[in-house]
Amino acid sequence: MRTLSIVTGLLASGLSLQASAYVIDANLADWGLTRTGRVADWTPNASVKAWAVEDQTGGIGTRLTPGYGGQAYDVEALYVDYDAQYLYLALVTGHNPLTPNGGGQYAAGDFAFDFGRNGNHEFGLETTGSNDKTRGGLYAVSQWGAGLWGAANEGPTSILAGDLLGLGEVVYTTTGAANMGVYAVDRHFFYEARIPVALFGPYWGGEAFDVHWTMNCANDSLKADPVPGASVPEPGTLALLPLGLLGMIGLARRRA
Template sequence: MKTTSLAGFALAFVTAAIALPAHANPLTIDGNFADWGVKNNGTLAGWTPNSGVLFTVEDQSNANGGYLSPGWGGQAYDAEAMYLTWYTKADGQTYLALGLITGHDPNTPTSGNSYGRGDFAIDFGRDGSFEFGVLTADRSSTLHQGDVVSTTNADWATGLWSAPGVYDPAHSTYITKVNTGTDVGNASMAISNRFGNMGTLGGNHWFYEVEIPVSAFGNHWVGNTPSESFDVQWTMLCANDIIILDPPAATVSEPASLALALGAFGLAGLARRRKPVRH
């Protein structure tokens, strides 16, 4: 399970504004990661995107007996990298863009010991409550691929594991796909064909590319930068491997006492936060 995060600067103000560089130009949502700066050139550096793109990478392949955390599956169930940026287009509308590289074939059927692709989950406030899902496949007669859906955790299906390595589908809290919810918008989405030569461990890969109008998020995103912290998560329907990216909030409200303390010591630095496994 991926727990690498990128956290914001702690600044000596009651409200601390963080200037996150956005992608220079809007992306073309076509399943091609070239405009993200990612390269499938068989090197470790190939994972690294352009400046202004937040990302987390963990290419595990079939190491450790196929264990990925919280489950098993090796390369075929490996969620390997996630990318995120946002930008405002000429029409004045702001969009959140997501990229995902995985060894999981998006055409994998769900039957027997085979499990298909899951949906992107967004947790505003980083409190374990997922307010939105972005559907990567049709989920019902009314919820379709590309829909942005307002959810509570009860609207999500869960995986096979109640804790890392503990097979217990009846008590799993690792969310996977949207079953129900309210359609609040539409994202552009493209999924690439299979490609290789990614990183140094080899194997087949696929790239998901998503562009979400932030107006779908309501009060969670006001203006052209996010108004609160949030996580983005993705996994497949078994939740064998989970990838999470924690972007910094553009505006972080600090308690006055903490702000005064920071001011007294003149502190400003990068913090890394390890996200706890949810049970």
């Protein structure tokens, strides 16, 4: 029965490759984030595949990267995780998702995905439903918004044109919450998203990729770099892993 014990261990290990099931409700506690007024508030669960933090503060004239705007245009943290079925995103920002375009204000941008990490952002996830796009829709993007800062931008801003590939989910808060990180009085807004990885087609599992977010002016932006695509679990392969291992268990029993 030693073989059975080994295979059972492999089965448990295979199942552990799945990301924890996130509730898409813009409450990021299931990512391991806290609000205790300490720098550790930004550190997620160890299982999260990639994350980036760049918390700043200040008034409207405070310099960010590459623009200005202080806390109201601060992108603070971006988190990426995935399992065999879904890509999960979490975002913390000082920018209110309800901010309109116009009158010196700039609305929220969309999540951008660059497979191959070559600056060509092939896909976008619509965050708020602007420009006649469907909130939560994953698009093969043919035209991106460019922001105010040209070549200084890390990536694009919002989806202007593209083909809808299918629907994910996007949820965000519209009331600012304080006491996260060392700038205790700053107000933060939270996004959470889930996308079926099958919508990425052959891109998923084939290449390394970046996830990028900014608002429409691109005053501040953030990018997270998940592990290389070669180690991204392909939906069909990983979904069949438990069935294959169960077959190995049966074979081990017959030999015993």
